Amino acid sequence: MRKLICIYLLLLISSNISAQGTKDTLESWMSKFYRLANPVLSEDGKWVAVRKRYDIRQDTLLVVDTRKPNIIATTIVLDGSVSFLKNDEVLVYGNRQAEFVDLRSGRILHYDNVVTAYPLSELGKYGILTKDSTLSIYKKDGTLHQQIKKVQGLPVSGDHKKLYVVRENDHTYEIMVASEEGVRRLTSVSHAITNLELLPSGKQLAISGYENGTRKIQLTLVDTGNGKTTTLSKTAASTEDFFKVTEIQEGKSYWIGLYSVEKPENGMVNIWYGNDDNLAAKKSGTRTGRYWFWKSGSDEFREFPNDKYPAMASLNSERYFLAYHLTKGHNFLTLEPQFIDTSVYDVEQNTYRPLGAFKGILYGSPELICSKSGRFVVGSDDGKKWIVLDLENQSKYSIDKAGFQNPVFSSDSQYIFFESEDGVWKLDIRTQILVPTKAVQGKSVKIVNANDYGLLPFSYINTRSLPPNKPILLEVKDRVKNLTSFSLLSGNTVKEIIPFTENRVGNIEYDPNLETFCTLEENYNRSPELNLIKRNGQRQLLLKGSTFDQNVSLLRQEVIRYTSVEGLPLKGVLYYPVNYSPNRKYPMVVHIYQIQSDKSNEYFTPSYNNRDGLDIRTLVERGYFVLLPDTVVGDAGPGLSALDCVNKALDKVSNNRNIDVQKVGLIGHSFGGYETNFIATHSDRFAAYISGAGISDIIRSYFSYNYHYPGPHYWQYENGQVNMNASFLEDKSRYFRNNPIYSAEKVSAPILLWTGKRDENVPWDQTTEFYIGLKRNEKPVIALFYKNGGHALGFNSTEKKDLYQKVLEWWDYFLKNWTNVPWINKQMKQGAL
Amino acid sequence: MKKLILPAALVLMGAGAAFATKMNSGKRVIVDGYRIDAVSGQCVDAEQKCSTNLGLPCTWSEDPSVTLHEAPVTPTMCGNELFKP
DSSP, X not given: OHHHHHHHHHHHHOTTSOHHHHHHHHHXXXXXXXXXEEEEEOTTSSEEEEEEEESSOOOXXXXXXXXXXXXXXXXXXXXXXXXXXXXXXXXXXXXXXXXXXXXXXXXXXEEOSXXXXXXXXXXXXXXXXXXXXXXXXXETTSOEEEEEOSEEEEEEEETTTEEEEEEEETTEEEEEEEETTXXXXXXXXXXXXXXXXXXXXXXXXXXXXXXXXXXXXXXXXXXXXXXXXXXXXXXXXXXXXXEEEEEETTTTEEEEEEEEEEOOOOSSOOOOOTTOSOTTHHHHOEEEEEEEEEETTOSOOEEOOOSSOSEEEEOSOSSEEEXXXXXXXXXXXXXXXXXXXXXXXXXXXXXXXXXXXXXXSSBSSOEEEEOTTSSEEEEOSSSSSOEEEETTTTEEEEXXXXXXXXXXXXXXXXXXXXXXXXXXXXXXXXXXXXXXXXXXXXXXXXXSSOEEEESSTTSEEEEEEOOTTOOEEEEEEEXXXXXXXXXXXXTTEEEEEEEEESSEEEEEEXXXXXXXXXXXXXXXXXXXXXXXXXXXXXXXXXXXXXXXXXXXXXXXXXXXXXXXXXXXXXXXXEEOOTTOOTTSOEEEEEEEXXXXXXXXXOOOOOOTTSSTTOOHHHHHHTTOEEEEEOOOOBTTBHHHHHHHHHHHHHHHHTTOTTEEEEEEEEEEETHHHHHHHHHHTTOSSOSEEEEESOOSOHHHHHTSEETTTTEETHHHHHTSTTOOOSXXXXXXXXXXXXXXXXXXXXXXSOEEEEEETTOTTTTTXXXXXXXXXXXXXXXXXXXXXXXXXXXXXXXXXXXHXXXXXXXXXXXXXXXXXXXXXXXXXXXXXXXOO | OOOOOEEGXXXXXXXXXXXXXXOOOOOOOEEEEEEEOTTTOOEEEEEEEEESSSSSBOEETTEEEEXXXXXXXXXXXXXXXXBOO
16 A cells, blocks of 8 residues: 555656546545444344445445454445344345345345335344335245335334335325234325324324315324324415424323424515514524324314413423423524523413423523423523422422533433433432442443433423333543543443443444444554454454555554643644654644544544545645644633644644644634634744634624524624633623734735635635735735535535645645645746736 | 432532533534435434534434434424534
8 A cells, every 4th residue: 555655645746647647546545445334233243234434435334243253244235224134134225225135144135226125123024115116025035925006105114013104095095004914904094195103102103294285284193003093184374384293101192293484584675673582584484383282092182272382392291291482582692592481381270380491501402301201300490500390299409510411311210310521420309319320430421322202393302211121331431531431330330341442432332132232443543443342341353444554553643731821731633744754854734623632543544525624644644744732712712722722732742853843834624714814813833824614703703693503693602612701792802802804914824715605604705804804915815715615515526625635735835845836826926827 | 438428409519620620622512413314305313413513514424425404494304504513
């Protein structure tokens, strides 16, 4: 491979080779790198399937017998979904094809014209829906078991045992079920069906659609046991209205919403009011809803009142519901509206009990986590601490400790577990006693195997609980050392499954009994490897990483440490050039975007589809140091803090005599683009800059309407990523001091700006503004405006490839003095334009 | 050693000191990522977390060419594009 790289480098610097030739060689080199990705473990732990993911394709699936490591049992050339059946079989489907492979005999059955496929693992069968609307169910030997023609829409599957199918027959729509007993008609409805959904308990099918040519929308709930139907029929505002049904307590009752979206005004004049709390509607329109309650088996749907509150949500209780306002009082200091006025609605008494406000802690919207029993709800009224509500006793209490996230109920609804940066904490709901579990105190912990079920669309009102009689699988992070481990917590016993490792542990897959686990582990000098781990800790390597990337182990990295002005410990990751010689000096590219040191154990392949403008692997192969310093926003504001962090990181690495401090470039995209813009106006330590999709005028941005996240943008400054923690009015001078455009005249090195003209997040005219500011001050600047680019450039797009090439040429020009680049010379050489 | 058991209301901020030392990577707002399912045409939950912070696109772990979006506006239309958490 080293030879290949040399050829590529040679071509890149040779002026005699056409640009297209250089590009082809580069692409050819890149296309050979791959990584293992997306492992799938069979339920019995006998098999693992893993994808070979190349830069722009991933159509090779490797299947490994876990009893015969390091041997590929089968290779399947098909991108798509992977499902193991019960007895050593695998079904793969995607791209209009399907393959069923008997892993013992190696027999492969191939299907074309496939819409989708269904593994019926419990039955030892599989279904294939083909373009001619025929659903064929095959036995595992490939013989046809059953066939249903005139299938409408997409069948739905339950527990890998049954398939529910809609079949049109003379303007009636039959609901069929294919199961162990064969195919039978469950029921039929007269309305067309646009949506078929099996609710999670499997007790009801929800089918909905419009009567032909009318705005009459119908929802029919079908009892999957006896075929009994109950229909709700309404006149919709438009044919885009839709029903959404969620279960209460595993199918005891159901909550139903009918949603309409009213399009934004589009008349002669659009009037904006200062007291409007739904400014998102100016772009997205207004969503309204009507809501019903249906008790399983009853003949009636009971509509919730909307006289006091316009919206009603399930709390997984058959009696108590959340009544709330969608946007009332939204002050746009947060992206999403918070619930500032809520009540519990008692469906039996038809009464409301005030509950107060709810705010999000981790998520942008308020989070309400409900117990499986339907009795308890956890939420936050201040966005920091959690409160526990007892719906039955009409009581609540506060947990007087901040820093908890993602509460999870035990399956018996008696305890709540909280993730935190200080281990997992357990609350006894009845006694209100909160204790840290023995699991990994002082470390950041996530609960991996919680079951989530959304109770309300477009929201974070969920039931979240642990599976019954199973240990809790925990992912534990040591953020200081960037280590990861996995443990099982059962009662007070903690069993470490994967000890702390410096490797990045990508996917962890596990069987339902948490006996067998498989992981992909990687590092900056190691491509992802597939491992199998048993609960007893026994571990084996199933598949080595990329066989092509032999030289990855030669890569060299160093982690530097420094502190912010506020004393926060920060790190920088320094990658060494390949074939580094201590007797040479090398140029360096510095990339900034908030905290990056957590990426120190990421495996990088050369690719157009890496982060826009940054391909670490190619840069080190081409003789650059690459530095990723952490930056944080401190009291001084986002720009000045980033400048301080970058200066400290540069001070640290300047001890390295192999870095040519006269040849250092700075690059950033998005928030990193803003940081780059700012640093360019305040630093003389860089020889060149590249800034992509970066804000140049934070005050104009603060007072803008953002069309990506529709609404006033000041939330991002006061309470979001920019982290000013003050309004413009409260601290004008800090906004002024951190605004790049106000110091455009101080830029002391050439800068390449780029933006996508479809970027509604950081609008492209922020780039234009900086360009104009620099031009006015006669600074060397080139701006690239990609007509079809968004905030980032499209995957594998020509724009992405163009930027990639230009970025490499920009660094070579200014950091290596390779000045034979016509498009740069037009700016840099007098008279060349 | 006696087990530490404190009523919720009595747990004070002492242990909060541990939180204060954590690395602050800027404020993050986490959201669920959705994608258009190629077969059904429906906007479905990708079962992945994304962010509303400015940055790189949040892509589907199963296929990095697919960008994830906010919750659906209608069953067949996902919301705005999201960014890496």
